[in-house]
Amino acid sequence: MQKLQGIAVSPGVVIGEAFVMDTEGYRVPRRFLARNAVDEELQRLERAFAAAAQEIEGHRDAVARELGQQYGAIFEAHLQMLRDAKLRAEVEQSIRERHYAPEYAVCRTLRRYAKVFQSLESGPMAERATDIFDIEKRLLRHLLGRRREGIAHLTSPSLILAHNLTPSETANLDRKYVRGFVTEMGGAGSHTAIVAEALEIPAVVGTGLFLSEITGGERVIIDGDQGLVIIQPDDETLNHYVRMVERRRTHALELETFRELPAETTDGVRIQLHGNIEFPHEVQHCLDRGADGIGLYRTEFLYLGAETEPDEEAQYQAYAGVAQAMSGRPVVIRTLDLGADKLTASQADTERNPFLGLRSIRLSLRNLPIFRTQLRAILRASVLGDVQVMFPLVSTMLELRQAKMVLADVMEDLEEHGLPFRRDVKVGMMVEVPSVVIMMDHFVEEVDFLSIGTNDLIQYALAVDRSNKDVSGLYTASDPSVLRLIEMAMQSSRQRQTPVNLCGQMSGSPTYTMLLLGLGLRQLSVTPAALPEIKRVIRSVTISQCEAVASRALTLENARDIKSYLKEELKKVLPDGGR
């Protein structure tokens, strides 16, 4: 049994079979050979080694030609590793004696070496593990050829264990069979986290390196509440988790009874409780739990899931489907919020500081054709329901005005072409940059609604990259400065009675519900899975009770005190602490 601690990013517990992705994101099949296939498979291995060696020689010669002999020599050691007679003998032995398929034999043998190198704490030796993974990758590419299996082609329920998942990998995975995620890299708010949440499956990220030790097929428990991953659990642990899974099923059934009941406090104040979605199919998750609307429809995965940029029609279909399914209830569509963590690695790498870089509305305003296409699609869908447009990451008044101008321009365009749309479509913006909170009195004059995005607001207020494992501990919604920013935003919004929503992970945690209501929020937008639980808290409190909690919390000076105070108060109204 092996226990790993990572960052819990999507709640729930699941027990299942490990599906390990190789360094390039492909599955290594754990396959055994028939006795009479051994010779043939050894030949296949021989060819793979030869092809891989040829590749490296090619690189070496090309580099030597361009940069000089001494640079080409860098590849010599790499080549030497590939040609290591002992390595080859070990791989061949496990094929001959244990009847492992060559892919599996290569993977096991090389990972054993990688593990040794990784254990050599410091210096250039530890980096040799990278060389080993590179050799593994090359050999597997030749061995598997076209037979590589991606997670888009799962055939049975699996827990995905990977070093890291690219946005397109997560977006294209086969939803029918993925039951949980573990990634060595990443932090809260990474795209893996968002997708896992959207799929309502448990996920743990940022566990650190461990994949070199497992090969797939092992029994694994993912505890998405505690951020724990348990590989090959012992009987006691397994039984414990089996019982937990059972209890949760019962609890989920209990919560279903809240579905038809309004999100109303005991003193009769109706709270608008909306769902956050990423994929159109999640509308059903929201409807099943009685959501009052879609408070945040993220549109990024339309772009990331596709090979090419989605055209207007594809976008229109997605937006129209959601608008129709919600039959008149509000649907807030956020324009493209791509950038930083969600971009492909190569693009993100070119920015030294992607979270402060060209992302989101900034990216849209620089790529007007893409932006206009999206706005056209949203506007066309607006006649099908209460569709609203929201701009993300606005940081200055000028940006907001520019975005609104593009919108007005697109409206004119649609009018000229005689295409129907709602001219009175509501236009709002996200509040996620502290500058906006400070200048809020100006912003409220120009928008129909605001939505506080706590994930980014926290990261910008505290200067913490939530995906950086070394500092993610500083990232917390309980920080007093975050509370004050929300309070300031609420105060300014009263000037014109601008409706304020709060999305972001903070709104989906029962710990903060009383605080948020006490600060004046009357609309929350949460991940669909959290709808019943948050509704249960709302239905157990009075506004004056919440206001008392908020004013007390605002006097506290550090995140730890605030969090434990809020948890205590929640326990007073719900003895199980909101589960």
Place this chain on the structure above:
Amino acid sequence: MSEPRVVKTVVVTNPQGLHARPADMFVKLATRFESKVEIVKGHERVDGKSILGILTLAAAEGTTLSIEAAGPDAQAALDALVALVEHDFAENENIH
């Protein structure tokens, strides 16, 4: 048949230790000889013709190693390999 078997102790003196390129050079030289070559560091013993084996020793600057050679050309192999280590793998010439 008893083959000649020779041993000599050396200290790794190049600043980066026995990293990838020195290890590569060591293996390249060792494989020119017919004799079996082994490197011993403390309780660990690895094949001197296996770069992966050598790298797992993680022999940093200042590490004492025994080089053992056994076979028909054992003495020649040992002399050549000891010289390579003692001359810091002549790395400086390679780089500049």
